[in-house]
Amino acid sequence: xxxxxxxxxxxxxxxxxxxxxxxxxxxxxxxxxxxxxxxxxxxxxxxxxxxxxxxxxxxxxxxxxxxxxxxxxxxxxxxxxxxxxxxxxxxxxxxxxxxxxxxxxxxxxxxxxxxxxxxxxxxxxxxxxxxxxxxxxxxxxxxxxxxxxxxxxxxxxxxxxxxxxxxxxxxxxxxxxxxxxxxxxxxxxxxxxxxxxxxxxxxxxxxxxxxxxxxxxxxxxxxxxxxxxxxxxxxxxxxxxxxxxxxxxxxxxxxxxxxxxxxxxxxxxxxxxxxxxxxxxxxxxxxxxxxxxxxxxxxxxxxxxxxxxxxxxxxxxxxxxxxxxxxxxxxxxxxxxxxxxxxxxxxxxxxxxxxxxxxxxxxxxxxxxxxxxxxxxxxxxxxxxxxxxxxxxxxxxxxxxxxxxxxxxxxxxxxxxxxxxxxxxxxxxxxxxxxxxxxxxxxxxxxxxxxxxxxxxxxxxxxxxxxxxxxxxxxxxxxxxxxxxxxxxxxxxxxxxxxxxxxxxxxxxxxxxxxxxxxxxxxxxxxxxxxxxxxxxxxxxxxxxxxxxxxxxxxxxxxxxxxxxxxxxxxxxxxxxxxxxxxxxxxxxxxxxxxxxxxxxxxxxxxxxxxxxxxxxxxxxxxxxxxxxxxxxxxxxxxxxxxxxxxxxxxxxxxxxxxxxxxxxxxxxxxxxxxxxxxxxxxxxxxxxxxxxxxxxxxxxxxxxxxxxxx
Numbered sequence: 001x002x003x004x005x006x007x008x009x010x011x012x013x014x015x016x017x018x019x020x021x022x023x024x025x026x027x028x029x030x031x032x033x034x035x036x037x038x039x040x041x042x043x044x045x046x047x048x049x050x051x052x053x054x055x056x057x058x059x060x061x062x063x064x065x066x067x068x069x070x071x072x073x074x075x076x077x078x079x080x081x082x083x084x085x086x087x088x089x090x091x092x093x094x095x096x097x098x099x100x101x102x103x104x105x106x107x108x109x110x111x112x113x114x115x116x117x118x119x120x121x122x123x124x125x126x127x128x129x130x131x132x133x134x135x136x137x138x139x140x141x142x143x144x145x146x147x148x149x150x151x152x153x154x155x156x157x158x159x160x161x162x163x164x165x166x167x168x169x170x171x172x173x174x175x176x177x178x179x180x181x182x183x184x185x186x187x188x189x190x191x192x193x194x195x196x197x198x199x200x201x202x203x204x205x206x207x208x209x210x211x212x213x214x215x216x217x218x219x220x221x222x223x224x225x226x227x228x229x230x231x232x233x234x235x236x237x238x239x240x241x242x243x244x245x246x247x248x249x250x251x252x253x254x255x256x257x258x259x260x261x262x263x264x265x266x267x268x269x270x271x272x273x274x275x276x277x278x279x280x281x282x283x284x285x286x287x288x289x290x291x292x293x294x295x296x297x298x299x300x301x302x303x304x305x306x307x308x309x310x311x312x313x314x315x316x317x318x319x320x321x322x323x324x325x326x327x328x329x330x331x332x333x334x335x336x337x338x339x340x341x342x343x344x345x346x347x348x349x350x351x352x353x354x355x356x357x358x359x360x361x362x363x364x365x366x367x368x369x370x371x372x373x374x375x376x377x378x379x380x381x382x383x384x385x386x387x388x389x390x391x392x393x394x395x396x397x398x399x400x401x402x403x404x405x406x407x408x409x410x411x412x413x414x415x416x417x418x419x420x421x422x423x424x425x426x427x428x429x430x431x432x433x434x435x436x437x438x439x440x441x442x443x444x445x446x447x448x449x450x451x452x453x454x455x456x457x458x459x460x461x462x463x464x465x466x467x468x469x470x471x472x473x474x475x476x477x478x479x480x481x482x483x484x485x486x487x488x489x490x491x492x493x494x495x496x497x498x499x500x501x502x503x504x505x506x507x508x509x510x511x512x513x514x515x516x517x518x519x520x521x522x523x524x525x526x527x528x529x530x531x532x533x534x535x536x537x538x539x540x541x542x543x544x545x546x547x548x549x550x551x552x553x554x555x556x557x558x559x560x561x562x563x564x565x566x567x568x569x570x571x572x573x574x575x576x577x578x579x580x581x582x583x584x585x586x587x588x589x590x591x592x593x594x595x596x597x598x599x600x601x602x603x604x605x606x607x608x609x610x611x612x613x614x615x616x617x618x619x620x621x622x623x624x625x626x627x628x629x630x631x632x633x634x635x636x637x638x639x640x641x642x643x644x645x646x647x648x649x650x651x652x653x654x655x656x657x658x659x660x661x662x663x664x665x666x667x668x669x670x671x672x673x674x675x676x677x678x679x680x681x682x683x684x685x686x687x688x689x690x691x692x693x694x695x696x697x698x699x700x701x702x703x704x705x706x707x708x709x710x711x
Contacts, residue, residue, distance in 0.1 A: 173201025298686025447486025498623025
């Protein structure tokens with residue numbers, strides 16, 4: 001068994017890789033003016049008039065540097081002191097986030113004979129890693145580093161530009177793209193600007209889990225005994241129970257009453273049927289709303305309580321299925337209805353099996369981009385909106401923007417602007433400034449799952465024109481993030497109902513099916529805030545994970561690569577998994593014995609068999625691990641993934657109504673201004689359910705696009 005060592009001390013440096021900065025600008029457009037970074041048109045290595053960095057030196061030389069996801073290595077080809085080629089020989093970075101880096105920077109190194117260049121917006125760490133690797137190779141070649149430094153190239157601003165459109169969309173994530181597509185489909189001219197070098201925003205990182213009430217899908221499912229117990233608990237709820245806070249939020253009493261009536265009707269319609277055998281699945285708008293309410297009901301440090309806006313929650317629960325079907329209609333991999341019965345699951349923190357799988361990460365964004373271009377949307381990346389423009393009557397009529405090379409843009413939008421610029425979890429100081437929930441568990445350097453461009457720009461721009469904000473006191477933390485980088489793009493774990501979380505002593509410490517802030521608070525009390533998720537491959541033909549063998553791709557991730565880069569511990573048998581943990585990560589992680597692992601797994605297996613968790617009351621419990629099968633079957637194995645909480649989703653933001661209109665402090669709509677997605681607040685209160693983010697993004701993105709187009 002090969003052992004890997006990684007250092008927890010890299011965490012702060014890794015976090016820097018998510019920080020955005022100005023870089024070489026790339027603009028993409030279908031019919032608007034273009035401004036592209038095209039250094040080859042200005043100079044080439046063969047034509048360079050700059051001083052040679054090492055006359056007479058020729059050959060191929062290697063260099064490496066630490067990237068966000070692993071080592072970045074390059075080979076530098078030098079001919080008579082001139083760099084003629086830069087080939088990347090090792091690269092573990094996420095292609096969807098860093099593709100521009102590995103296209104642009106090697107060409108610029110050759111074109112400008114320097115390793116000092118602008119970082120690509122939104123991919124600073126990968127950019128710097130590539131430049132450091134190239135510098136190391138240049139030093140190995142014996143090139144004059146002072147000359148390379150003197151040749152430093154930084155993009156210069158172009159002429160000021162003015163663009164004309166009906167609607168300007170600020171932000172190229174799921175909310176912005178869905179708003180832009182909808183508005184364009186309804187006949188409006190649309191320009192979309194994105195601050196980063198790539199489209200997608202946090203939607204690129206979301207993992208493809210979408211919550212929606214889907215009666216046809218539920219009809220083909222089987223209600224588990226644990227779900228039946230949970231529903232019985234809802235029937236027994238008393239509206240006067242102090243813990244429910246319905247005296248403070250009386251509008252939610254009707255939702256509970258409706259839900260209880262629906263459960264009674266469901267039981268009557270299925271009398272004689274047994275859960276786990278032939279009783280069909282159950283879900284409803286009222287149940288989804290109730291989960292939004294109880295999942296988001298939280299007490300702040302000042303002892304006040306926050307709850308979701310009932311109208312916003314109802315809109316999300318009622319309209320999310322239509323938005324999901326619209327995603328199907330534009331060619332995304334989004335399966336609903338009876339066909340989804342065998343694929344609906346419970347993403348971490350969702351509270352119920354209503355999570356639908358949608359094409360995730362880059363395929364999702366590629367599909368949205370293709371649909372946007374087909375609809376006629378003009379798209380600019382590395383173009384950041386900086387302020388909104390209003391007329392004398394206070395209507396928003398456009399925005400000022402700046403491209404990564406400093407070029408100033410004025411966008412005139414006759415109908416107005418849709419803000420879809422994301423939240424501010426990549427701005428830890430801003431989170432800390434507003435926080436009234438986490439207290440000392442937050443710092444200005446807390447890691448984040450977010451792309452680095454999510455720094456709250458849209459919220460600040462909206463406030464400057466009078467927009468109200470709500471819910472800024474709480475930012476959600478994702479409990480199951482990388483302890484090194486804060487990211488979600490590594491590690492292996494299954495459905496929330498199947499996960500086994502253990503502390504450094506090998507003991508379960510929490511109900512793994514609970515809300516994310518509950519999970520986070522439990523984990524933050526552990527040594528260094530680090531815990532471990534046990535997963536064993538189950539095989540099958542579900543297309544998600546064919547097991548956890550070393551050569552498998554599990555949950556879209558290569559097990560061997562994750563092992564070799566220190567993201568997981570792995571063993572083909574339980575004994576091997578225990579042996580693997582003896583190589584403590586950074587000297588701070590525990591080594592588990594086979595006996596510890598066997599005890600916690602067998603105890604959990606017993607609870608799965610009984611459908612009753614005697615330790616933590618896990619509502620929906622599954623994922624029994626057959627240890628004999630694992631030890632006997634080379635196609636199965638045990639993975640143990642270290643995890644730690646990081647900033648994930650801002651609950652608060654701009655106040656909008658159910659038509660996605662931005663409201664001022666008096667509750668009046670600001671003419672010409674709409675917003676959707678994480679830039680808004682009020683929907684999720686103190687805690688967003690897992691799987692509700694993408695539902696929010698696409699539901700209100702669609703609403704914003706429709707409302708703006710109808711202006």
